[in-house]
Amino acid sequence: MEKRKIEIMDTTLRDGEQTSGVSFSAAEKLTIAQLLLEELNIDRIEIASARVSEGEFQAVKGITSWATEKGYTNRIEVLSFVDGGVSIEWLKKAGAKVQNLLTKGSMNHLTHQLKKTPEQHFSEIAEIIALAKENNIDTNVYLEDWSNGMRNSPEYVFQFLDFLSTQPVKRILLPDTLGVLIPSLTFEFISKIRAKYPNIHFDFHAHNDYDLSIANVMEAVKAGINGLHVTVNGMGERAGNAPLESTVAVINDYLPEVSINIKETSLYTVSKLVETFTGYRIPANKPIVGDNVFTQTAGIHADGDNKNNLYFNDLLPERFGRKRKYALGKTSGKANIEKNLQELGLKLNQEDLKLVTQRIIELGDKKETVTKEDLPYIISDVLDSHTYQDKITIESYVLMHSKGMRPSTTLLLKIDDEIIEESAQGDGQFDAFMNALSKIYKSKKLTLPKLIDYAVRIPPGSSSDALCETIITWTNNGKEFKTRGLDSDQTVAAIIATQKMLNVIP
Numbered sequence: 001m002e003k004r005k006i007e008i009m010d011t012t013l014r015d016g017e018q019t020s021g022v023s024f025s026a027a028e029k030l031t032i033a034q035l036l037l038e039e040l041n042i043d044r045i046e047i048a049s050a051r052v053s054e055g056e057f058q059a060v061k062g063i064t065s066w067a068t069e070k071g072y073t074n075r076i077e078v079l080s081f082v083d084g085g086v087s088i089e090w091l092k093k094a095g096a097k098v099q100n101l102l103t104k105g106s107m108n109h110l111t112h113q114l115k116k117t118p119e120q121h122f123s124e125i126a127e128i129i130a131l132a133k134e135n136n137i138d139t140n141v142y143l144e145d146w147s148n149g150m151r152n153s154p155e156y157v158f159q160f161l162d163f164l165s166t167q168p169v170k171r172i173l174l175p176d177t178l179g180v181l182i183p184s185l186t187f188e189f190i191s192k193i194r195a196k197y198p199n200i201h202f203d204f205h206a207h208n209d210y211d212l213s214i215a216n217v218m219e220a221v222k223a224g225i226n227g228l229h230v231t232v233n234g235m236g237e238r239a240g241n242a243p244l245e246s247t248v249a250v251i252n253d254y255l256p257e258v259s260i261n262i263k264e265t266s267l268y269t270v271s272k273l274v275e276t277f278t279g280y281r282i283p284a285n286k287p288i289v290g291d292n293v294f295t296q297t298a299g300i301h302a303d304g305d306n307k308n309n310l311y312f313n314d315l316l317p318e319r320f321g322r323k324r325k326y327a328l329g330k331t332s333g334k335a336n337i338e339k340n341l342q343e344l345g346l347k348l349n350q351e352d353l354k355l356v357t358q359r360i361i362e363l364g365d366k367k368e369t370v371t372k373e374d375l376p377y378i379i380s381d382v383l384d385s386h387t388y389q390d391k392i393t394i395e396s397y398v399l400m401h402s403k404g405m406r407p408s409t410t411l412l413l414k415i416d417d418e419i420i421e422e423s424a425q426g427d428g429q430f431d432a433f434m435n436a437l438s439k440i441y442k443s444k445k446l447t448l449p450k451l452i453d454y455a456v457r458i459p460p461g462s463s464s465d466a467l468c469e470t471i472i473t474w475t476n477n478g479k480e481f482k483t484r485g486l487d488s489d490q491t492v493a494a495i496i497a498t499q500k501m502l503n504v505i506p
């Protein structure tokens with residue numbers, strides 16, 4: 001059976017820009033428009049509202065002149081108004097060839113906002129449509145507040161659609177302006193309209209106020225809609241519009257009777273670009289494009305993935321240009337660690353793997369996030385610590401840092417079962433710590449190696465703030481040696497390195 005083609009109209013550059021605090025520059029609009037049309041293969045895009053500003057005019061001009069060269073002008077749309085032709089003039093000058101005319105789709109809006117009768121409204125609309133035609137501009141008509149119109153004044157909606165069916169209109173756009181629809185109502189309303197006007201092209205424009213935009217989009221498709229409006233990352237007025245990414249995935253996986261031509265592998269690139277341009281962070285759990293959505297955290301999932309991909313679903317990350325990850329934290333078991341080791345090309349024996357797992361769980365308990373890049377550091381630290389027999393231990397310490405006073409440390413050290421306490425000041429917390437240690441060593445007539453270099457680094461490429469590694473170079477009896485400490489706190493990492501030094505003095 002031949003599939004029914006659904007047009008996808010992306011309105012990131014118009015409704016998406018109505019996200020509070022978001023404004024695109026002309027160059028950003030052009031870049032996004034190019035990616036949407038050429039890289040993703042979106043059918044149509046709505047790029048601006050007419051008359052908004054000089055900047056918006058220049059942005060539209062930039063896109064339409066590029067689109068003219070490419071032969072894309074009928075894929076570029078601009079929101080326009082019933083304003084006696086002012087919008088048409090604006091569109092003409094900006095080179096736009098398709099207007100999405102904003103009209104009133106409910107009696108409530110018509111009487112309270114425009115204070116007009118249906119007849120007056122229709123006659124003004126007819127004038128604009130005729131004017132557009134004279135100027136070679138195609139018209140699509142938005143019935144603003146259509147969903148409430150269907151709930152509260154359906155006679156008006158059908159009177160309006162009867163009128164529009166006599167007009168040279170290319171498409172009728174049905175917006176759920178206030179996001180009030182639920183799936184059953186979406187299906188009911190669109191089915192009724194479809195049955196009465198089988199030859200008109202209808203688009204559905206969902207909003208996400210009840211988090212039902214995707215469910216409503218699915219019902220709109222089942223009821224026979226011809227086009228869907230979406231935005232990248234679900235940007236848009238209030239709770240936003242139907243997200244492009246989820247719309248594409250759900251149509252491809254669950255609505256086999258229809259076809260769309262969107263390139264799934266490019267969705268993530270476009271989503272990230274929009275995130276950068278808008279400064280509007282994608283929630284980590286946002287389907288398809290969120291940071292976490294292809295990350296298995298529970299050890300049982302990683303284990304299951306090793307056994308015939310038991311925890312995969314149809315949303316394979318590779319479809320969207322992404323990769324599956326295995327998180328490292330307190331719920332991750334050995335399987336997660338092994339998956340990360342594999343990626344790094346490392347292998348550990350079972351005993352070492354157990355020690356490393358234990359350390360990652362400890363870090364997780366401290367609410368630290370560990371990344372794949374941290375792993376080599378943890379391995380080196382854990383396996384290194386494993387080789388030390390601690391005869392001298394730092395039992396406890398207080399580090400003091402306050403304004404107007406020198407940093408100071410009180411230290412309790414255990415040497416051969418004797419606990420010794422000492423305090424000292426220094427130029428910094430670690431210096432004060434070393435001075436207290438030095439006092440203890442002097443009192444015991446022991447020699448303390450000299451610190452000759454102190455280096456701190458965080459694992460390169462690590463996106464976590466879990467760890468920092470302090471490497472200290474010491475000298476004793478003319479011999480140089482290094483010890484290292486790993487912790488989220490730099491001074492603590494240095495103290496860990498110092499305890500190791502006390503037990504390996506050559």
Ligand SMILES: CC(C)C(=O)C(=O)O
Binds near residue numbers: 015178
């Ligand atoms: C501007 C209009 C068409 C809109 O975005 C809506 O009604 O949701």
